[in-house]
Amino acid sequence: MDKRIIIKNGRIIDPAQGIDGAGDIIIEGGRIEEVLVKFPEAANKRQAALKPNIRDVRVIDAQGMIVMPGLVDMHTHLREPGFEYKETIRTGTMAGIKGGFTSLCPMPNTNPANDNPTVAAFVIKKAMAEGCSSVFPIGAITKGQQGQELAEMGLMQEIGCVAYSDDGRPVMNGLVMRRALEYSKAFGFPIIAHCEDLSLSDDGVMNEGPLSTYLGLRGVPAAAEEVMISRDIMLAKLTGGKLHVAHVSTRGAVELVRRAKNEGISVTAETCPHYFSITEKAVMGFDTSAKVNPPLRTDDDVYAIKNGLGDGTIDVIATDHAPHHADEKSLEFDRAPSGISGLETALALSLTLVEQGVLSISDLIRKMTINPSNILGLDRGTLKVGAVADVAILDAGSEFIVEPEKFLSKGRNTPFRGWKLKGVPRVVISKGRIFDIAGWKQ
Amino acid sequence: MPKDLVSIKDLSLEETESIIDTALSFKDVLKRDIKKVPALRGKTVVNLFFEPSTRTKTSFELAEKRLSLDVINFSVSSSSVVKGESLLDTVRTIESYGVDYIVIRHSSSGVPHFIAGRTRASVVNAGDGINEHPTQAFLDAVTIKEKKGGIQGLEVAIVGDILHSRVARSNVDCLIKLGANVRLVGPPTLMPLHPPAGVRVFYDMNEGIRGADVIMMLRIQLERQGKCFFPSTKEFFRYWGLNAERLQLAEKDALVMHPGPMNRGIEIASDVADSPQSVILEQVTNGIAVRMAVIYMLHG
Numbered sequence: 136m137d138k139r140i141i142i143k144n145g146r147i148i149d150p151a152q153g154i155d156g157a158g159d160i161i162i163e164g165g166r167i168e169e170v171l172v173k174f175p176e177a178a179n180k181r182q183a184a185l186k187p188n189i190r191d192v193r194v195i196d197a198q199g200m201i202v203m204p205g206l207v208d209m210h211t212h213l214r215e216p217g218f219e220y221k222e223t224i225r226t227g228t229m230a231g232i233k234g235g236f237t238s239l240c241p242m243p244n245t246n247p248a249n250d251n252p253t254v255a256a257f258v259i260k261k262a263m264a265e266g267c268s269s270v271f272p273i274g275a276i277t278k279g280q281q282g283q284e285l286a287e288m289g290l291m292q293e294i295g296c297v298a299y300s301d302d303g304r305p306v307m308n309g310l311v312m313r314r315a316l317e318y319s320k321a322f323g324f325p326i327i328a329h330c331e332d333l334s335l336s337d338d339g340v341m342n343e344g345p346l347s348t349y350l351g352l353r354g355v356p357a358a359a360e361e362v363m364i365s366r367d368i369m370l371a372k373l374t375g376g377k378l379h380v381a382h383v384s385t386r387g388a389v390e391l392v393r394r395a396k397n398e399g400i401s402v403t404a405e406t407c408p409h410y411f412s413i414t415e416k417a418v419m420g421f422d423t424s425a426k427v428n429p430p431l432r433t434d435d436d437v438y439a440i441k442n443g444l445g446d447g448t449i450d451v452i453a454t455d456h457a458p459h460h461a462d463e464k465s466l467e468f469d470r471a472p473s474g475i476s477g478l479e480t481a482l483a484l485s486l487t488l489v490e491q492g493v494l495s496i497s498d499l500i501r502k503m504t505i506n507p508s509n510i511l512g513l514d515r516g517t518l519k520v521g522a523v524a525d526v527a528i529l530d531a532g533s534e535f536i537v538e539p540e541k542f543l544s545k546g547r548n549t550p551f552r553g554w555k556l557k558g559v560p561r562v563v564i565s566k567g568r569i570f571d572i573a574g575w576k577q
Numbered sequence: 578m579p580k581d582l583v584s585i586k587d588l589s590l591e592e593t594e595s596i597i598d599t600a601l602s603f604k605d606v607l608k609r610d611i612k613k614v615p616a617l618r619g620k621t622v623v624n625l626f627f628e629p630s631t632r633t634k635t636s637f638e639l640a641e642k643r644l645s646l647d648v649i650n651f652s653v654s655s656s657s658v659v660k661g662e663s664l665l666d667t668v669r670t671i672e673s674y675g676v677d678y679i680v681i682r683h684s685s686s687g688v689p690h691f692i693a694g695r696t697r698a699s700v701v702n703a704g705d706g707i708n709e710h711p712t713q714a715f716l717d718a719v720t721i722k723e724k725k726g727g728i729q730g731l732e733v734a735i736v737g738d739i740l741h742s743r744v745a746r747s748n749v750d751c752l753i754k755l756g757a758n759v760r761l762v763g764p765p766t767l768m769p770l771h772p773p774a775g776v777r778v779f780y781d782m783n784e785g786i787r788g789a790d791v792i793m794m795l796r797i798q799l800e801r802q803g804k805c806f807f808p809s810t811k812e813f814f815r816y817w818g819l820n821a822e823r824l825q826l827a828e829k830d831a832l833v834m835h836p837g838p839m840n841r842g843i844e845i846a847s848d849v850a851d852s853p854q855s856v857i858l859e860q861v862t863n864g865i866a867v868r869m870a871v872i873y874m875l876h877g
Contacts, residue, residue: 278808285808289816314805320765321780321816374770 137164138191140564145197145528147172149204150501151508151517160202162524163189165567170518193569195562197528203500205237205268205525205565206482207516209298209507210327210381210405210453212474213239213270216257217246222458222545224258227478228266230456230544232570234478235560237268237525238508238515239456242302243275250275250286255294268565269525271297271513276315276326280304283311285318292322297511300327302381303428307333309366316376325377325403325510330363330388331355331429340469342415342430350418352468355430357385364388368395371402379510380404382455384429386439393448403510404443405451408484409475409550411440411493417550423464425550427457428473441493450506452499454481458546476546480537482529483556490557496531526564533559578874581700583689585711585750593715593754599870600719600863606643607866616873618645622678623671625651626703630682632837633703633712636861637680640868649676664688665695672696678872681705699875701868707741713836714747716867718755720860721791724832729756734779734786734827736762736817737795737844738806740769744836745795749773760785763795763817766806782817789827793834794819797844810843820846824854832856 140162147158147170158172208231214222224241231239241258243249249258255272262270274296278284280303288299299315305328306312312328319326336359341347343354364380368391371378383389383406392404409427414434417425425431443449457474464471485503488494494502508516515525537554539547563570579587588596606614622641626634634650641648651671662670664683671679679698681689686706693700704710721728733752739745739761750773752759759776761768762785772778779785786792797813807813814820819833833845833855841847850857 283805284803285805287808287812289808289812311805314766317765317770318805318807374765 137189138193138567139163139189140524140567140569141192141194142197142202142526142528143194145200145202147202147518148497148500149518150497151204151505152519154518155497160518160526162526162564162567165524167518167520167522167524169520195528199530200561201496201529201531203527203529204504204516204518205527205563206235206503207238207507207513208236208454208456208478208481209240209451209511210407211239211241211456211478212244212458213241214458215245215261216254220545221460224261224270225265226543226545227456227458228262228268228270230478230542232267232563232565233543233560233572234480235482235527235529235563236478237527237563237565238271238513239268240271240273240297240511242273242300244280244303248275248280249273249296250278250280252287252290252294255291255296259295267570269515271295271511273298273300273302273327275299276301276306277311282306282308285315288318288324289322292324297513298325298327298379300329300381302327302329305329305331305333305363309370312367313370313374316370316374316378319376320374323512325379327379327381328363328367329381330360330367332359332362335359335362340426340430341418342432344415344433346415346418350421352418357387357432357436360385360429361387361391364391368400368402371395372398372400375401378402382407382410382429382453383440383443383449384410384432384436386436389439389443389448393443393446396448403450404448405453405507406440406444406449407453407455408477408481411437411444411488412484413550421468422550423466423468423471424475424548424552426468426471426473427475441488444488444502445493450502450510452481452485452502453507454478456544458544459548460545461547464548474548475550476539476542476544476548478544479542480549480551480556482560483535483558484551486531486558524564524567527560528562530559530561532557535559580875581689581693582711582871582875583693583700583702584709585714585747585754590754593751596715596867596870596874597719597722599874600715600867601723603869603873604863604866607862613643613645615645620677621647621649621675622680622872623649623651623674623676625671625679625681627653627681627683627688628704630703632861633682636864637703637868640865641872643865644869644873646678646872649674668692668696672698678875701871701875704743706743707746708743709747710743711747712864712868712871713744714751715871716860716864717748717793717834718751719863719867720834720856721832723863724856725790728752731757731790732760732788733757733791733793734760734762734789735793735795736782736785736819738767738797738801739763739795740767741798741801742795746773748793749776760789762786764807764813783823783826786823787826789831791832791834792819792824792827794845796836796838797840799840814843818844818846819849821848821852824849830854834860837861
């Protein structure tokens, strides 16, 4: 028996179709059945003509809300298998739904690593059974993320992996990276590069600059990121493989990507909310919640990243959601793991870009829906008729205070504690399944 | 004919065709009860193999004996090369024996060219590095011509490790010269970034062999595993191995070829290798006739 969902009176924004206007959406059988913009009278007629045999109808009044495609996060850590104490597929996808995300792409640095079809199948089956949202795993480029031998990327793609990355353990050997980019051409998937020259970042724990001197912490120079981006861009140019640069954090990185795009090289890039919301100053007081890799940078870098978002150099805003256990973050700064639990703050932090005039609301949604979806070759991130019914209904004006204790993620590690932000998803529909966020423990 | 056969690129279409036709007539000789002709009695050939080889060396040696040549085998393990002698000195020493032909295989590309310019003997390239293997291409052409009646206009797919394959390179030159349409099929890691002019490149094997008249499988060198050319033999076979199902995509009477030695279950499924469409053993037979033809013609 099919279910019908009718979302009425919202402001529908679907950048993939160039839609921004008032209207209704009808969902049937887990798919978008109809999008009716600007003609509410037509919607009424259409409803009258709908198949009468569907009795299970839910009408959602989205008056004053933005109705948009469910967000796609192309850079997530769900920690399962192996680190279930930090996060599980269940809790991670719940956090995602609360944040407006209906598609998550977990990175392969689990234990065992997602470097073979068996682990990939485990993640997918687990997500089907326990996940709230869709999960599209990212496989490892190399076996064991050791940077030496290619993983079975073709076989893993058949299982459902959508891209490959040795996230966090960058492929240091240039020849291996070349081969990975070449090999990807047979299958069409992108190679996602965590760009960090480990020999340059050394044991650094924060951005290298006057502040790292002041705090007496070892620094990671912007060059560690930029040297690697340069290499990978050159390899993308040589091979014709698709390169996606993860979490861009420096001015130089933005400029390198911009130049590569102007040259016509097949490269895309993402940044994360923390790289345009805060700077290295968040580290003051040795706050491990602001320890992240690449490290938080300077005001000038933040400015450059906003420019990169504005002019399209940076295609995607991803979370790099990296939940850790409180015990792990309560360690010496040098020993604490890097990462921010980001799924539940990403949208609200990104909406500040709209207020600041960096992006239009439509461009912001584009960078969190159809852009990542297109890079990964997913059929998500749009409200096109026939698409999987992934919808987020956003109360963009509603304020809230970031209280990590209320996160649905197991990871409470955030430097945004106490921030007052605007923008709360009220209802999120994932594959036709309705989640009433308001009803959740908030 | 030129003094040497080092590269197919040096040969005109007429010379190439005449080698193939001569080989076909030598094939008749090989069918006789007495398989030897006195064509080159009193002449001497040295087989100078700097790289291990059983098949090619045996094939050359048999061809030479069928032509009544005196045959000297010079293999590296027992030679002065291990004592530090330069390649050129080795060649000059051998030349001083009074040999007429030098059949040479070497792991470095360009060695036959280097030798040919420095000796009066006729040099035959039996495989140099990843560069060329001309007699393999001729024997493949003979096999195709015999089975298909001609080569002009045929769709020939060469599949596997194109990047390191001298067999592929010589076949591309030879087949294009003879008017075939050549497709190269394999993982992008084993494909030259800059493929030779006039070929079509396919990473998707199903597309690459669709409608092909001839499928030439190449040997995957297992030592390439772990060097980032492909993740595993399992994955290689899945996407670039020739199995019976995939073979259906080619023409019904498509020939299946392989230069040997085969890795069954890695680049070619057993049932395909042993199928009626497979001409792999005929390639071996034709190799002798081709090598007879080449040496005989360099004489003239």
